[in-house]
Amino acid sequence: MQRNGVKLSGNGRTKVKARAPQWASWAAGLTGVGVALAPWLSGSVYVGARPVAPENTLGALVWGADMPLMGMFFVSLLVLAGFCLAAWNAAMWRLPVGRFLAPFALLIVWMGLSTALTLSGWAGVLRTVQWLIGLVGVLTIVAVVRRGVSAWFILAPMVISASLVGLRGCSEYLLNALGGVPNWRVFASFFNPNLLAGFLAMSAPLTMGLLLMLGRELPEPRRRGYTALLTVALWLQLSALILTASRLGMLAFLGAAGVFLALAGAWRLLSRDFILRLGVVGALLLGVFWLSTPATQRLTPQAAAQDVHSGAFRVETWKGTARAALANPIFGVGTGAFEWRYPRYAAVGYTRSAHNTYLEIAAESGIPALLLVIVMAFGWLSRAAQHELPPDPSRAVPRVMDWRAARLGVLAGVVGAALHNAVDSDLQAFANLLTLCALLGLGLALAVDGVFTLPIRPLERRGTALVVGLTLATALAAFGLGEWYANQGRYETLVSHVPQAAEFYSLARRFDASNPDYLMDAGELYYALGRRDTAFELMTRSVKLKPSPRNLYRLGLYYEREGDMETARAQYEAALERDPHSLPALLKLARLAQPDPDNPRLTDEAKRYYERVVEIQNSPYGRIRAVPEIVETAFGFAHLALARHYRALGDTVKAQGHYEQALLVFRNYREVTYPFNLAGRALGMYNPERERQILNAHLQVLSDLAALYEAQGRLQDARTLREEYNRLSAE
Numbered sequence: 001m002q003r004n005g006v007k008l009s010g011n012g013r014t015k016v017k018a019r020a021p022q023w024a025s026w027a028a029g030l031t032g033v034g035v036a037l038a039p040w041l042s043g044s045v046y047v048g049a050r051p052v053a054p055e056n057t058l059g060a061l062v063w064g065a066d067m068p069l070m071g072m073f074f075v076s077l078l079v080l081a082g083f084c085l086a087a088w089n090a091a092m093w094r095l096p097v098g099r100f101l102a103p104f105a106l107l108i109v110w111m112g113l114s115t116a117l118t119l120s121g122w123a124g125v126l127r128t129v130q131w132l133i134g135l136v137g138v139l140t141i142v143a144v145v146r147r148g149v150s151a152w153f154i155l156a157p158m159v160i161s162a163s164l165v166g167l168r169g170c171s172e173y174l175l176n177a178l179g180g181v182p183n184w185r186v187f188a189s190f191f192n193p194n195l196l197a198g199f200l201a202m203s204a205p206l207t208m209g210l211l212l213m214l215g216r217e218l219p220e221p222r223r224r225g226y227t228a229l230l231t232v233a234l235w236l237q238l239s240a241l242i243l244t245a246s247r248l249g250m251l252a253f254l255g256a257a258g259v260f261l262a263l264a265g266a267w268r269l270l271s272r273d274f275i276l277r278l279g280v281v282g283a284l285l286l287g288v289f290w291l292s293t294p295a296t297q298r299l300t301p302q303a304a305a306q307d308v309h310s311g312a313f314r315v316e317t318w319k320g321t322a323r324a325a326l327a328n329p330i331f332g333v334g335t336g337a338f339e340w341r342y343p344r345y346a347a348v349g350y351t352r353s354a355h356n357t358y359l360e361i362a363a364e365s366g367i368p369a370l371l372l373v374i375v376m377a378f379g380w381l382s383r384a385a386q387h388e389l390p391p392d393p394s395r396a397v398p399r400v401m402d403w404r405a406a407r408l409g410v411l412a413g414v415v416g417a418a419l420h421n422a423v424d425s426d427l428q429a430f431a432n433l434l435t436l437c438a439l440l441g442l443g444l445a446l447a448v449d450g451v452f453t454l455p456i457r458p459l460e461r462r463g464t465a466l467v468v469g470l471t472l473a474t475a476l477a478a479f480g481l482g483e484w485y486a487n488q489g490r491y492e493t494l495v496s497h498v499p500q501a502a503e504f505y506s507l508a509r510r511f512d513a514s515n516p517d518y519l520m521d522a523g524e525l526y527y528a529l530g531r532r533d534t535a536f537e538l539m540t541r542s543v544k545l546k547p548s549p550r551n552l553y554r555l556g557l558y559y560e561r562e563g564d565m566e567t568a569r570a571q572y573e574a575a576l577e578r579d580p581h582s583l584p585a586l587l588k589l590a591r592l593a594q595p596d597p598d599n600p601r602l603t604d605e606a607k608r609y610y611e612r613v614v615e616i617q618n619s620p621y622g623r624i625r626a627v628p629e630i631v632e633t634a635f636g637f638a639h640l641a642l643a644r645h646y647r648a649l650g651d652t653v654k655a656q657g658h659y660e661q662a663l664l665v666f667r668n669y670r671e672v673t674y675p676f677n678l679a680g681r682a683l684g685m686y687n688p689e690r691e692r693q694i695l696n697a698h699l700q701v702l703s704d705l706a707a708l709y710e711a712q713g714r715l716q717d718a719r720t721l722r723e724e725y726n727r728l729s730a731e
Helices: 022-041 054-062 068-089 098-118 121-144 149-178 193-217 222-243 247-266 272-291 293-297 301-306 308-327 357-365 367-384 404-420 430-445 458-494 498-511 516-528 532-545 549-561 565-578 583-592 604-617 634-649 652-679 688-712 715-730
Strands: 006-008 015-017 092-096 451-455
Touching: 022 054, 022 068, 022 121, 022 149, 022 430, 054 458, 068 121, 068 430, 068 458, 092 098, 092 121, 092 430, 098 121, 098 357, 098 367, 121 430, 121 458, 149 193, 149 222, 149 430, 193 222, 193 247, 193 272, 193 404, 193 430, 222 247, 222 272, 247 404, 308 357, 357 367, 367 404, 367 430, 404 430, 458 498, 458 516, 498 516, 516 532, 516 549, 532 549, 549 565, 549 583, 565 583, 583 604, 583 634, 604 634, 634 652, 634 688, 652 688, 688 715
Parallel strands: none
Antiparallel strands: 006 015, 092 451
């Protein structure tokens, strides 16, 4: 028989721990493995098809995370398998407390409503499915995890995986430093260093909690071995965090660590051995910090002066995101649609995310969605942060392990995530979203009263599990398989195998018919094959599904190639309406407004467009950029056109000023951006036709400006420009 969860022997005196049923262990194990694999398979962010050679697809999936949708599919299958296994067998279903579960479920419903009512399409469905998987992960963990072996099936894989990610980050830095790139910022398998920092800000506090717990609870000699391993694990994770050179990531961890130490002290959990181990890790981290060029460079006065634009860009992006949220307060601009609907409200350069998860949720799905997140957070904290008394050693036979330190690690990990999501959009990466959901589930499962038990009949449980599992698995398979074939299609396009690329994109569209990126890419391929009607049908469908400035501009280019200038102009104007700072659209409209391209004298309409480009250059949008290494040559083209115009009018003063400004732009591009594009030739970042246009404009500026200097008697300056002209011509 059993009493209070403890199994009694036949004589009723000997107490033995009741083992969790085998199905519960399997459900917890599958979920734990899924969460552990997430940073390896889905730490990146979907940005469209990425070129992957057929023989490299496995490496791109497992190591490079170049297929985040396929990685999300595999990870989610494990989580869904754990969920279905638990639902199939659990007679009594443990659910999170209502103050957390209700707002979480309502948040996902609201995201779905935003997707449907704002027509954000494929991107909105993807975002909603990701959050649904996160909720399924929470429900599974809460249902099967208890204070015992089942908890370790979640905790151990998470810490091991995070430690290996840290090891990979350290190895990545060493390889690049030995290869001559000492200022490399590590990515591991994440989209950028900041997203990796957000993940480590969650995992490192969790590792601290387990280190404190096992150091207090395990007997010798097991304690010494496990604590040594966890000390190394913590050092690896924090070393990788330092090597990301993410200052805000380090601050987020310090904030989480401060909460951990404060509560551990208040709960009287701190031990001398734990403090000594933290001291050892801290001393080793100081060595890593001073030996790592990225971290030290980011804290020098020169770096602080250079990075002023970075902080200003972030703040201005937050302001623009707030404007978008206030302009669309109920359902937002559309769940998942931030990338192409935010530019209308932007005051600074292009960005894919808001660099603030909370503002991004408010802008995408509406202010009610943000309020639901806040309610959910307070509901979770009311249980996960609840104090409990330590076990009574005199009554527990056998001794009951004290799980309060592990609870603190989970709580601090969530605090780290909350802090870093205030300065970055961590949850855009599915790995970070699922890791956070795993911590939320653990926080409630290990709390004193974080769950309530509900009897559900087998038919209801199993039917619900099958419907949810099959629906989500079908959607995830469509995302993953579509990406698998689209990536190969992108590669075949780069190597000029157009028919093969068209076949791969056809397969991608068969699985994921509503992905606008596949439609646009397939349309361009069919255009290259001469199938004009099919090409324009696909590209038009793509623009309807995703009316981004970039897609509208691309469609306009093809209408211009066909000689349909009026339709092309309409597309460029639509792009400019979506993004008032769209430099490519402004240049195209300026050229369409100039009937004779050989006439240097501009029409009034063309002149207004070029002056608008120059105005943007001198505005915060032109000065404050997310990636200053990417130089906008549109400014150079606008200055060149205005310079030729004023020179034709005889105004040499204005002409010279514009020529000199154009020369600064093209020189800066040649020095900073051109090598970057050249190195990315294999990724499709190098466009030979565009590079020729930029080079020809650069040469024309040098020739015309040299002629002006010669007319002014500045022969040495003119000679320098002629030498630069000859050098570029030879290249």
